[in-house]
Amino acid sequence: MPELRRDPVTERWVIISEERRGRPSEYRPAEEFAPLAHCPFCPGHEAQTPPTLLSTPGPAGWQTRVFANRFPALRVEARSGITSTELYGHSDGLGAHEVMVESPLHSDDYASMDAAALLAVLTGWQSRVRDLSRDERLAHATIFKNAGAQSGATLSHPHSQLIATPIVPPAVLDRMEGAARFWRRTGHCVYCAMALEAESSGARLVWSDAQAVVFCPYAPRVGFECIVSPRQHESQFEQASEAVLAGVAGAMSRLFGALREALPRVSYHLSIQTAPLRSAPSASDHWYLEVLPVLSRHAAFEMASGMNIVSTAPETAAAYLRERLPGTQ
Ligand SMILES: [Zn+2]
Ligand SMILES: [Zn+2]
Incomplete structure (x- = not known):
């Protein structure tokens, strides 16, 4: 058990x-x-x-x-x-x-x-x-x-x-506590603020429309880390309307088209970051989708310090992806 x-x-x-040790290709x-x-x-x-x-x-x-x-x-x-x-x-x-x-x-x-x-x-x-x-x-x-x-x-x-x-999960608690601290300090949702900043500065923006914003976060954990954020402020994925999900799906289609051109056959981890089940709507928390390409193996320094060394700046990654968006070549 x-x-x-x-x-x-x-x-x-x-x-x-x-x-789970008995899975088909474990240790292959x-x-x-x-x-x-x-x-x-x-x-x-x-x-x-x-x-x-x-x-x-x-x-x-x-x-x-x-x-x-x-x-x-x-x-x-x-x-x-x-x-x-x-x-x-x-x-x-x-x-x-x-x-x-x-x-x-x-x-x-x-x-x-x-x-x-x-x-x-x-x-x-x-x-x-x-x-x-x-x-x-x-x-x-x-x-x-x-x-x-x-x-x-x-x-x-x-x-x-x-x-x-x-x-x-601890990562969800950490994320929610961080977002709540930002909200207490500024009165804004940190995810809405990051998406707006990506759009207004343009430096880390990959793509946006009326429904969703795709950007590379300012302090990424890995090279080419990307966030797909619905524009609608909502803390729970399960509460999102079909129109919001359709907007996120359209943004994913653009992002993955660009990633295929930028990093052919790259492996990646993807997750939906969302609030706990049955939680009340939150002014500070915002669900989104994150994509973490696997470009290097984490080594002893990262494990020991919790600080990742990232060899592609998010501004470089976003510019590279923008040039490779489907339909823009
Ligand atoms: Zn098959
Ligand atoms: Zn928000």
Whole structure:
């Protein structure tokens, strides 16, 4: 059974889930994906995955399909509740871990999928988050994607994942506390402020329209880090209207078209940064999508200091991406 453990110094929680060691390509050299004779995510192989929880219609019978992860990091059957000793905190590995196959096409990716296909991914996840938020034992849902052999992905067929946790993850708490501090100091949402500044200065802006702004953050953690921020100020992804999601999908389509030209075949990590489940609307917090390309391995200094060394300035990255936006070459 997976479990959660709390570090007594940093008070950060970790998930211990040894069951995931049995995944198909774990410990395989990460340089390239091994060719799979039978991809479990391709149409016609639905019986090789757990049963479908949600699907959207498409030419192959479905456009997107969601099911429980066969190697879950956390499980809904676990008991809830945190026990603490003087030194450590512990909780059973309660949670949910789901997979979405994002396209019936094995070789699709976000650059080749159009805005309608990207919107089907966002609306599919939104409906799963709305469903899971009814389970009061769950505190937060993280939607994320590992794409490419260097990202830790184990299958190349386009897919993303959701992990719902019984605690609010430390990175989310840190982000919300930082945004609240900025709001107390200035009376503004820091994410709205960063998007507006990117647009007015232009230096770190990749693309914007009436619905969304794409920019490289001022102090990125990795080269070519990008944020896709809906213009509508809203703290929860699951509350966003279809029009807002369509705007984000259109912006993603532009960004991934530019990334394909700028960094061909780059691996990346993507996540939706959003407020805890069932939380009240917040003036200081703002949901968005972040993309972290995998361009270098973090080394001892980064691990020891928590300070990343980034070799491409965000102004350079944004200019490079702007020149490669689809339809502008
Ligand atoms: Zn496939
Ligand atoms: Zn905002």
